[in-house]
Amino acid sequence: MTLDDQQIVPEDRQDAPEPSMLRVRNVSKTFGETRVLREVSLDIAAGETRGLVGENGSGKSTLIKVLAGFYQPDPGAEISVRGRQVAGSLTPLGARDLGLTFVHQDLALVPSLTVSDNMTVNALAASRSWRVSPKAEARSTQKLLDEYGLGIDARAAVSSLTQLERAMVAIVRAIDGMRESAAHGQAGLLVLDEPTVFLPKADRGLLFDLARRHTSDGGGVLFVSHDLEECLEVTDSITVLRDGRLRGTVPSKGTDRADIIRLMVGKELNLSSRRPTPPAHLPVVRATGLNGTSVRDVSLELGPGEIVGITGLLGSGFDELPYLISGAGQGATGRLAVGEREFDLASMRPVDGIRAGIALVPGDRARQGSVASLSVLDNLSVQALPTARAWFGIDWRRLRTVGQRLIATYDVRPQKLDVAYGTLSGGNQQKVLLARWMQTNPGVILLHEPTQGVDIGAREQIFDIVRAGADAGAAVLCASADQEQLSLLCDRVLVMRDGAIVAELLGGDISKAAIARESLGSARQSVPPASRRAATS
Numbered sequence: 001m002t003l004d005d006q007q008i009v010p011e012d013r014q015d016a017p018e019p020s021m022l023r024v025r026n027v028s029k030t031f032g033e034t035r036v037l038r039e040v041s042l043d044i045a046a047g048e049t050r051g052l053v054g055e056n057g058s059g060k061s062t063l064i065k066v067l068a069g070f071y072q073p074d075p076g077a078e079i080s081v082r083g084r085q086v087a088g089s090l091t092p093l094g095a096r097d098l099g100l101t102f103v104h105q106d107l108a109l110v111p112s113l114t115v116s117d118n119m120t121v122n123a124l125a126a127s128r129s130w131r132v133s134p135k136a137e138a139r140s141t142q143k144l145l146d147e148y149g150l151g152i153d154a155r156a157a158v159s160s161l162t163q164l165e166r167a168m169v170a171i172v173r174a175i176d177g178m179r180e181s182a183a184h185g186q187a188g189l190l191v192l193d194e195p196t197v198f199l200p201k202a203d204r205g206l207l208f209d210l211a212r213r214h215t216s217d218g219g220g221v222l223f224v225s226h227d228l229e230e231c232l233e234v235t236d237s238i239t240v241l242r243d244g245r246l247r248g249t250v251p252s253k254g255t256d257r258a259d260i261i262r263l264m265v266g267k268e269l270n271l272s273s274r275r276p277t278p279p280a281h282l283p284v285v286r287a288t289g290l291n292g293t294s295v296r297d298v299s300l301e302l303g304p305g306e307i308v309g310i311t312g313l314l315g316s317g318f319d320e321l322p323y324l325i326s327g328a329g330q331g332a333t334g335r336l337a338v339g340e341r342e343f344d345l346a347s348m349r350p351v352d353g354i355r356a357g358i359a360l361v362p363g364d365r366a367r368q369g370s371v372a373s374l375s376v377l378d379n380l381s382v383q384a385l386p387t388a389r390a391w392f393g394i395d396w397r398r399l400r401t402v403g404q405r406l407i408a409t410y411d412v413r414p415q416k417l418d419v420a421y422g423t424l425s426g427g428n429q430q431k432v433l434l435a436r437w438m439q440t441n442p443g444v445i446l447l448h449e450p451t452q453g454v455d456i457g458a459r460e461q462i463f464d465i466v467r468a469g470a471d472a473g474a475a476v477l478c479a480s481a482d483q484e485q486l487s488l489l490c491d492r493v494l495v496m497r498d499g500a501i502v503a504e505l506l507g508g509d510i511s512k513a514a515i516a517r518e519s520l521g522s523a524r525q526s527v528p529p530a531s532r533r534a535a536t537s
């Protein structure tokens with residue numbers, strides 16, 4: 001079914017019942033000379049779960065930061081929560097007092113503190129009392145966790161929890177922060193800013209159960225996501241931003257992914273299908289007896305032109321492999337052959353990997369892949385510096401010319417070399433990282449969650465970049481928990497459990513369902529060290 005234009009409701013013309021949970025009118029935001037939000041107006045009703053989607057850089061995070069009081073909107077904006085209008089400038093504390101609570105991607109938990117300390121830290125900061133009883137706090141936190149049936153120990157350190165448990169703690173903390181107002185029939189708006197992005201899909205349902213309890217208490221939820229299927233599944237309606245403008249709000253029921261994409265991108269988007277499997281050749285990478293923190297005695301081979309996915313549940317070790325093979329794995333052991341070069345992982349350094357033609361694009365791009373405060377040009381040029389030496393020093397003119405070409409080829413938005421890398425949206429940061437590495441024509445490309453937090457159009461562009469690298473002869477290893485991504489991108493998918501490779505899917509056998517089945521499947525024998533595909537070459 002396609003979306004009838006009449007179903008798209010421009011928010012400022014919407015007849016929202018007054019007072020709505022959240023009422024936003026005419027919110028614009030300008031950074032320097034760039035206007036990134038333009039006259040956004042929207043209403044969210046009590047009891048409603050609203051999705052917020054848009055391409056990378058469309059302004060979602062900026063809107064959320066305005067609501068959180070981190071950014072002041074341009075003059076002329078009006079924001080009210082349950083009929084209470086923000087007087088003057090909204091501040092983070094003011095936002096909380098109004099009933100706006102946020103759970104961001106990083107969850108904002110302190111890993112070294114206990115669950116109970118994390119749960120109460122905000123309340124303590126706001127409290128005027130000087131008396132704190134850790135025991136009493138732990139008891140009430142435990143009661144709360146038990147009420148939600150989470151099975152988490154309030155005295156456990158957050159660092160000992162799984163990613164899912166941490167996300168649940170962050171959401172329960174947010175809901176609990178609004179409890180007092182909820183008791184007076186004034187439950188607030190819970191803003192979920194992609195807190196599910198690091199979680200396997202199977203686990204995410206539990207988080208949405210928590211959010212649903214909040215809406216059934218009369219609260220509202222605003223859910224920011226790039227996962228359109230999930231968004232359609234868990235929301236009542238979806239608001240679409242494009243180029244900082246609100247393009248409309250559609251009911252989730254009766255709308256499909258293609259409708260949303262059309263609103264997001266402004267045109268039809270041809271979604272890719274898998275490319276033909278490349279012919280088998282001698283492997284570029286041969287890893288034997290790899291051991292790391294979770295990985296135990298893993299061996300694998302990667303052929304030239306081959307895109308291999310590696311996946312599994314959290315803790316299975318799949319996400320450690322790119323780092324082990326790049327020489328960046330701590331305490332790693334095993335042997336690695338890259339073309340003619342051989343390495344003992346115990347003594348291999350990342351620089352050895354770079355010299356052997358290995359490119360690692362890490363998952364945590366904020367901390368491992370880049371320097372946020374440096375410019376896009378600086379971040380792009382790190383790998384090219386050795387080749388840009390001239391008799392007078394670094395040839396920055398040449399680097400600028402190359403950089404300009406790269407941001408145009410990789411469609412980095414905005415196409416400006418001098419802006420701080422940290423101000424780019426998530427998907428554009430990822431494109432800069434890929435551009436940086438691809439300019440070195442690597443023989444081996446190691447990727448960890450290459451499209452996390454990336455919109456559907458940019459995802460296609462990143463797939464094309466990776467495919468072009470493979471077509472040029474590189475061996476690609478893509479570690480990801482995103483089963484759809486693996487099924488679209490990979491020629492071969494290896495599935496890990498308990499630190500070992502337990503299954504291999506090839507060509508037409510690769511599907512989301514098959515990957516899920518193998519990831520969850522009961523304990524089975526490891527597949528032989530060298531892959532079937534490489535073994536036949």
Ligand SMILES: Nc1ncnc2c1ncn2[C@@H]1O[C@H](COP(=O)(O)OP(=O)(O)OP(=O)(O)O)[C@@H](O)[C@H]1O
Binds near residue numbers: 423
């Ligand atoms: N502090 C800032 N200074 C200058 N420009 C900024 C700043 N913050 C954001 N921008 C720009 O505003 C635009 C919107 O960015 P925003 O982060 O809101 O997009 P987004 O929709 O959240 O993207 P993503 O899905 O990638 O997270 C981008 O072009 C970004 O480069």
